[in-house]
Amino acid sequence: MAKLMLNKVTKKFGDFYAAKDVSFEAEEGEFVTLLGPSGCGKTSLLKLIAGFYQADDGEVLIGGKNVNFVPPEKRNTAMCFQSYALFPHLNVSHNICYGLQQKKVAKTEQIARLNTALKQMDLEVHKVKMPNQLSGGQQQRVALARAMVTRPDVILFDEPLSNLDAKLRESVRFEIKQLSRQYNLTSIYVTHDQAEALAMSDKIIVLNKGSIEQIGTPQEIYHQPINRFVADFIGVANITQADVESLGDNRYKVRSIFGEFIAYSEKAPESSKIYICFRPEDAELCDANGGENQFTVEVKQTAFMGNLTEVQATLPQQPDYKIRLQLTKFPHIPEDNKLTFSLPQTAIRFLEAV
Structure with missing residues (x-):
């Protein structure tokens, strides 16, 4: 060879x-x-x-x-x-x-x-x-x-x-x-x-x-x-713009349509205004007060895939922004169709500058 x-x-x-x-x-x-x-x-x-x-x-x-x-x-x-x-x-x-x-x-x-x-x-x-x-x-x-x-x-x-x-x-x-x-x-x-x-x-x-x-x-x-x-071509990613502010020790304050989150990244952002993403499987279903970096979605559709369930949803404050999420179990959907998720700090990836 x-x-x-x-x-x-x-x-x-x-x-x-x-x-x-x-x-x-x-x-x-x-x-x-x-x-x-x-x-x-x-x-x-x-x-x-x-x-x-x-x-x-x-x-x-x-x-x-x-x-x-x-x-x-x-x-x-x-x-x-x-x-x-x-x-x-x-x-x-x-x-x-x-x-x-x-x-x-x-x-x-x-x-x-x-x-x-x-x-x-x-x-x-x-x-x-x-x-x-x-x-x-x-x-x-x-x-x-x-x-x-x-x-x-x-x-x-x-x-x-x-x-x-x-x-x-x-x-x-x-x-x-x-x-x-x-x-x-x-x-x-x-x-x-x-x-x-x-x-x-x-x-x-x-x-x-x-x-x-x-x-x-x-x-x-x-x-x-x-x-x-x-990010979009390899698998599925939820991508949005964000304002990023350094907090030191590889921690950053991230403001986006999801809210104000804390992110941990060894890769420094290219600018204070960048694109960020997270993968559908990164978000974890939680109670309203049960996790960090929380956001609430309105469920539009679910698809049972055997080993996982795909959730298609929108943000109440941004109904035109579509979100893809993945859960290992079929979720119980409340009557108002709203679910709360938390996002680990390491799940937020910094992409290119806006």
Whole structure:
């Protein structure tokens, strides 16, 4: 495996920036996810790494070597496509071995790698079947096996699970992560699914309009978003403007539409007027006098989700501001539809300045 590095990479299509001064590193064996909305440049970056696109500016380095002008077939990368891209006239075994044949790997080594891949992907009973005889999940496993048997320096995943149903998607994503760990694969994974990114990644790169918004671990991205875009795109966040005043010792007085709260943050606010946020699961249901940083909401709708209950509500003093909350139990809703919550000091995150 090899380290991947992008250094100030830019790619334009007319006036549109698919990548604008993008720099990041993927260490050897690291699982890195490119996450963002449609049109943010995720797949374009993947194609720049694979060699299908050439950067207008900047460098793509694999194993410390600049590969800007190296054709795709000589980069020792492998791609697992969203559409599987299996050869319809080849059976499962021949599809898996196709890359090995192109690389002129010895026949005995091909057979050994094929048998290992068939066993790992639970495809042994399907090895002579044609692609049209397989389910979507089985086809995805064949595509994954084909990519991995070549032992690439970098393996690229272009939303490989988007065509699978929810249960199968969860199963296959854990298989991908397990195989990535087992073979110490340097993996670049493209998705717009936040749950996938949080569950699979060592590092997440959040993209927006061709630029990087934030790079961090799943925990950092979720619990310490750098701005409103990241906070709102990763999971759900209640975001509002606030006036902030330092009280010393990393404690701050925060005034917002929720009221006057005390917040604790090791990250100092950028300004006295900033955006703040908190996650739906951070607020705790309490009695009227039973907790710090209290606020009262008027419940508009609840949704029982099995392991939790989602609450959609508004503030009595701000009926147009919609709030999302999550509770581990189904709450008893009083006749006036009002519930009181408290917010721990550490739950309030400081975002960018207003």
